Amino acid sequence: MVNAIQIDSITKIFKTRSGGKKVLDNLSFAVREGRIVGFIGPNGAGKTTTIKIILDLVKLTSGNVSIFGSDHSDGNIRERMGYMPEKDVFYDDMYPFEFLVYFGTLSGMSKEAARQSATNLIKVLGLESAQDTKVKDFSSGMKKKISFAQSIIHNPKILILDEPTANLDPLAQERLLAIIKELQRRGTTILVSSHNIEELEKIIDDVVVINKGKLILGTSLENLKEASNPGIEVNVNDAPNAMKVLSNYKINPVDRNTFVVDAPPTEKNNIIKALMSSNIQINSIASKKHNLWDIVLEILKQNG
């Protein structure tokens, strides 16, 4: 099966006065068709540059990028791609409907189809009341919505979102995430770059983490969570004694009655048996759950 986006050993060096700045260093990863991929990394990791290379806005120093098997510089491929930039971008003199129709028709839609799609999107995103307001006078949240709308007006097969939920209120965030999920159900492949990892975790299937222009991790969220082992948190009345009983495990004390056993979730029953056979009262025992934020933070710390 052909990947929706295939990135092979891309390197980007920006020319500077002092010679050059390497922003991407032999980066490779793939985005499988129909998946939602979280694209994560600290500021300056090279996420936006990678996105702009995929869209052929920034030229490669070396490497290859293909979209559904075709070279990314093939202009026609962009009919099937949508992009929502991090910074909200508009023409000062345009109204939302006009703005959406313009970008719809530029994407290859007929004027009628673009008008219909723009009307629907304005309704879905709750922007009907702002139709007579120029986009430049919108609130930052409304600008984000209209920016999102322009990226999906032509029903793209690949959607690239750069910080889509920034400046949105919680309700609007929920609605946007629901639309993203709906787009996936309709067969759209989505690459989302965001610092809002808690929100990302709700929708993504795969994770790509980069730092300093290099790939740190590329896997499914499920595999990532399975592979990360946060341990089993135990709360007892007699912690010193319990730790002696469980001395064959690596133990990290948390407070007077709580400690974390460095063991996979499958060990939970054995721990309960061992403590009960020593008559130690267990107040609570639970496999500690790592969220994506913790995992990514850990990975980034490990990788400098």
Place this chain on the structure above:
Amino acid sequence: MGKVIQILGRTVKRSLNKKALIYVIFILVSSLIIFYLNQSFPYDMNRTDLRVWEAVYAGDFLSLGILWIVGLPFLIYLSFLLSKSISDEINSGTALLVLTRPVKRKEFVLSKFLGLVVFLNIINAIILFVFPALANFMGVPAIFLPTLFKTSLALLLYSLVLSLALAAIGIFLSANLRKSTISLSSLFILIFVSFFFPLLSNLVTTLPKIPIVKPFYSVMGFFNIPLLPGSVSIVNVFTNSYYTTSKAIIGNFSPLLVIILSCILVPIILIWITRRLFSRQDIT
């Protein structure tokens, strides 16, 4: 082609703003004032006088058009528009959005170029065709209106040729220099030097007498631009220098051919170079 027309239409629509209206009003009012200050009205018009006055009106309007309506104010206004035509779209991010659509970079450059040429000639057409009507309203006999309208048409053609040449230079600068102030300064230097160059060239005959200038005499002589009525414009400087050079290299040229070559072929070459360079640029 559809996308070129769409971006062209957007460029024209975006440029038709309050500033354009102020510019049109300013040019119309100032042109009428200049025209009237430069006029004496015909009192005894017989058949011979009519022809004379017709020539006077046409001549005055033509000079006014070349020096003012399609002259320095136009060139300054044009420079402001051109200097930020592409760099502003890149800096504001709108170019980024447009180029993520199936729009080729060459289409983007071409549509910005054509959009500005169309816009500049729309506003010049308004000025040039409203002017005779206003002049008539202010007292110019209706009998001279056909002559004035013919002159308007000639000036509009001149404006078209001039804007083609300058828009190509402006687009080239704007696409390659991110700071519109640098593009603007470069265009200003180009326009002012070109505008006043014929005056300098008149000094060519006296310059060799100054010892320190002697080594540069051959350079000045190379351009050999005479001070003629109507030569006070970039097109004339441009075509004259081109004509002189071409004549020296190839032999006698038809002046019309030189103008066509200069103002049609050169923009094509410049736009082609701009397109090539712009295609390699990073849009960040």
